[in-house]
Amino acid sequence: MTNEELMEYAKRVQKNAICQYTNTATGVALLTKSGKVYTGCNIEHSISGLATCAEKVAFAKAISEGESEFEKIAVVGGKRGQEYKSTWIPCMSCIQYMLDFVDDIIVVCYMDSKLVETHLADTMFMKLNVNRKIMMRKHDKDNWSKI
Numbered sequence: 326m327t328n329e330e331l332m333e334y335a336k337r338v339q340k341n342a343i344c345q346y347t348n349t350a351t352g353v354a355l356l357t358k359s360g361k362v363y364t365g366c367n368i369e370h371s372i373s374g375l376a377t378c379a380e381k382v383a384f385a386k387a388i389s390e391g392e393s394e395f396e397k398i399a400v401v402g403g404k405r406g407q408e409y410k411s412t413w414i415p416c417m418s419c420i421q422y423m424l425d426f427v428d429d430i431i432v433v434c435y436m437d438s439k440l441v442e443t444h445l446a447d448t449m450f451m452k453l454n455v456n457r458k459i460m461m462r463k464h465d466k467d468n469w470s471k472i
């Protein structure tokens with residue numbers, strides 16, 4: 326299965342996201358080594374601690390069906406109704422969650438509108454860098470264009 330095909334699964338399930346609080350919809354497609362695809366979307370809840378990320382939904386579905394070997398996961402996200410080609414990588418909680426079930430997995434995602442693949446461990450550093458940029462924006466609004 327190509328990265329583009331796997332991403333299409335993620336985009337399709339993203340439409341099912343329940344995101345009335347953040348208006349941010351995410352979708353993932355998890356490809357197992359057996360060739361099956363398990364999808365997930367974020368499901369927000371009125372009690373924020375009960376909300377579920379798309380990655381956790383997909384892993385829970387796959388594991389509950391007896392899967393234990395995973396090859397790739399495509400992740401996509403953004404504000405509902407917008408073009409979903411902005412940079413999007415799993416949240417730190419999901420990175421930690423997935424690392425309990427895989428030593429490594431290829432993450433297929435958009436970076437600056439380009440479909441790329443990276444390793445799960447690398448997404449942790451990417452996430453830290455994204456968070457650093459957001460913090461810089463908040464503290465130095467005069468320099469938005471430089472970031």
Ligand SMILES: [Zn+2]
Nearest residue numbers: 378416418419
């Ligand atoms: Zn998450």
